[in-house]
Amino acid sequence: xxxxxxxxxxxxxxxxxxxxxxxxxxxxxxxxxxxxxxxxxxxxxxxxxxxxxxxxxxxxxxxxxxxxxxxxxxxxxxxxxxxxxxxxxxxxxxxxxxxxxxxxxxxxxxxxxxxxxxxxxxxxxxxxxxxxxxxxxxxxxxxxxxxxxxxxxxxxxxxxxxxxxxxxxxxxxxxxxxxxxxxxxxxxxxxxxxxxxxxxxxxxxxxxxxxxxxxxxxxxxxxxxxxxxxxxxxxxxxxxxxxxxxxxxxxxxxxxxxxxxxxxxxxxxxxxxxxxxxxxxxxxxxxxxxxxxxxxxxxxxxxxxxxxxxxxxxxxxxxxx
Numbered sequence: 001x002x003x004x005x006x007x008x009x010x011x012x013x014x015x016x017x018x019x020x021x022x023x024x025x026x027x028x029x030x031x032x033x034x035x036x037x038x039x040x041x042x043x044x045x046x047x048x049x050x051x052x053x054x055x056x057x058x059x060x061x062x063x064x065x066x067x068x069x070x071x072x073x074x075x076x077x078x079x080x081x082x083x084x085x086x087x088x089x090x091x092x093x094x095x096x097x098x099x100x101x102x103x104x105x106x107x108x109x110x111x112x113x114x115x116x117x118x119x120x121x122x123x124x125x126x127x128x129x130x131x132x133x134x135x136x137x138x139x140x141x142x143x144x145x146x147x148x149x150x151x152x153x154x155x156x157x158x159x160x161x162x163x164x165x166x167x168x169x170x171x172x173x174x175x176x177x178x179x180x181x182x183x184x185x186x187x188x189x190x191x192x193x194x195x196x197x198x199x200x201x202x203x204x205x206x207x208x209x210x211x212x213x214x215x216x217x218x219x220x221x222x223x224x225x226x227x228x229x230x231x232x233x234x235x236x237x238x239x240x241x242x243x244x245x246x247x248x249x250x251x252x253x254x255x256x257x258x259x260x261x262x263x264x265x266x267x268x269x270x271x272x273x274x275x276x277x278x279x280x281x282x283x284x285x286x287x288x289x290x291x292x293x294x295x296x297x298x299x300x301x302x303x304x305x306x307x308x309x310x311x312x313x314x315x316x317x318x319x320x321x
Contacts, residue, residue, distance in 0.1 A: 020138075020150040021127065023050035027158045028134050031060020032078070034160030035112055039080035042123055049126045050151060052140045056130050058112035061165045062105055066186040068214050069105040072206055076100060076243040078108075082119060085111050086243070095213070100242055168207060175202070186211055197224070204229035232290045234272065235282040254280060 025041060027034045030053035038049050055063045062069070071078055075086035085108070091097050103111070120126040129149070134140045137157060141148045169185040177183045182196070186207060199220060201211040208227065215225055240254040257278050265271035272290070275281040283290050 020152040021050055022152050022154070023048050023127070024153070024155045025049045025158055026134075026151055026153045026156075027051045027160055029053055029060060029160035030055070030058040030112070030116070030128070030130070031062070031160060031165070032112075033163065034060070034158070035115060036080045037158060037160060038120060038126065039082050039115065042120065042125060043082060047125070047155065049120075050153075051120075051126060051128045052132045052134050053128075053130050054133055054143065057109065058116045058128075058130075059109040060161075061167055061170075062108050062112070064167050064170050064187075065105050066167070066169070066207075066210070067105065067190055069210060071102045071104075071108070072209075073102075073238065073241070074100040074243050075103040075107075077241075078103070079111060080115055083111070083115055090244075095217075096238075099239060100244060168203075173202070189214065198226060199224060200226045200228065202228045204231060204233060232283060232285065232288045234276075234290045235284070237279065237282055240280070 024045075024047035025038075027038055027049060030051050034051065034053070035058055038051060041047050041049060053060075057063065076084065076088070079085035085103055087101055089101055090099060091101055096102055116126075116128060121128060129140065129142075131144050132140050132142050132149075135148075137153070138151050139148055140151065167186070169187045173183070184191075189211065199215055201208050201215075203211075204227075208229070212225055212227055216222065240250055242251060258275065258280050261271055261274040261278065261280065265274055272281060276283065276286075
């Protein structure tokens with residue numbers, strides 16, 4: 001079997017445990033993908049599972065996320081099959097008013113922790129090693145003690161970190177920052193202690209959208225927000241993808257219209273034009289061609305940030321934040 005992480009040098013010393021840990025599955029990573037996979041294996045088989053993760057608790061990148069992070073899709077569509085994340089209620093206030101609940105970061109982390117503590121570990125078939133790194137196909141090491149463990153995997157090694165989801169707080173920026181500019185990851189935005197002349201948000205994905213919406217929600221005027229977007233994306237309207245029975249015809253009707261557009265489209269460009277014309281896809285700024293067809297869940301209804309100022313310089317420098 002090839003090495004899972006060949007770039008990491010193997011070290012054999014006295015800290016190695018004498019006996020190997022037997023498991024049918026070694027799951028590397030206890031984020032959403034790893035937890036959902038383990039939940040299914042635990043339900044559908046009698047296999048024994050070993051989970052190794054570098055974080056101190058389950059939840060993957062949610063452990064590193066900014067404090068106001070929130071799902072952009074209904075909570076009912078996220079998590080593991082055995083336990084529903086959603087409370088089955090609709091938000092009564094805010095930009096998601098009238099739609100089903102969107103779990104925040106703390107709630108998601110609590111959900112995964114309960115799944116581990118109340119279902120996985122009590123089953124007797126799951127062993128969980130947090131704060132550890134897998135160093136090869138048959139070893140992992142504690143980042144706190146240096147203790148190394150040997151593993152004997154009978155069936156599969158599952159790399160649940162393959163997508164390598166990362167938030168800005170875990171890595172340096174990939175662009176230059178002007179001297180004297182105050183530059184902070186999104187995690188530190190709620191720690192701003194005095195007013196700033198302007199706020200610059202770099203990035204057009206979910207994190208960038210969340211930053212703009214949070215600033216607007218806190219009362220920052222849209223004229224003081226500059227959003228640097230390397231490219232625009234198509235967005236899905238969350239109101240058309242809801243779990244409740246009362247949204248059944250809206251949701252199924254949306255899917256039906258999408259299929260009709262696929263059948264009628266003469267090209268890929270024509271397809272997206274048809275989807276936008278029918279309200280199945282949205283753009284924040286309809287005057288800017290969307291360059292990404294990957295899409296996002298529409299965060300808080302269409303055009304909620306349409307009054308922010310847009311710019312996309314080729315070599316962006318972060319202005320004071």
